[in-house]
Amino acid sequence: MKEQRSTKKEFSELIDKYQAIIHKVTRVYTNGPADRDDLFQEICLQLWRSYPGFREEAKFSTWMYRVALNTAISTIRKTKNDLHFEQLHDHDCVETEPSDEKEQVHLLYRAISRLNRIDKAIILLWLEEKSYDEIASILGISKTNVSVKLVRIKRKLEEMIFNQ
Incomplete structure (x- = not known):
């Protein structure tokens, strides 16, 4: 139990430290705040699921980018038919x-x-x-x-x- 708490604390600290990476990915791959929030949560979930397999062969930020980008791309593929684009107006x-x-x-x-x-x-x-x-x-x-x-x-x- 102590090891799991330590892992949760360590993971939480890393997410806090590198959350700007996730925000940049969500900004580029989504169209609005609600979609950004959903993708942010999905990326965090995938990072948590993948964290036990992080072998520190690369920097954490590099590994985080890989997971975040793969999650964003696969999420877009899954929801491809559900995507909607807003009409741009002159203003x-x-x-x-x-x-x-x-x-x-x-x-x-x-x-x-x-x-x-x-x-x-x-x-x-x-x-x-x-x-x-x-x-x-x-x-x-x-x-x-x-x-x-x-x-x-x-x-x-x-x-x-x-x-x-």
Whole structure:
């Protein structure tokens, strides 16, 4: 019983420390607050279920990204037919030349949300300054594939943001 309490406490502390990772993943893979909350809970559940198998071969944050991204992607696959998208109105659009950093970040995340599931994961990890090796390890693809995809993703984002 003592070991389980210790594990729960340790897990809880790690979630508190790295919860920003989960928030970033949920922001990129969902459309609204309710969906973000649901995905956040699902990711935490999957992290808890997977935690006993965490072998510390990678950093906790790297392992957490892998579980969070896999959970987000598989959740989207499961609910693919249930997805609904809201109609964008003129007042929802952001100017192409944002006046401050917060607007620029909002514009970037809006463009990222339009990417496919894997491209979202790659750019999110790159923005987190993960190395190509770490990104490859988290996503289970080659380092070369990461490099090629990042060039294409950056080009695509640039087109989305500046050619509206």
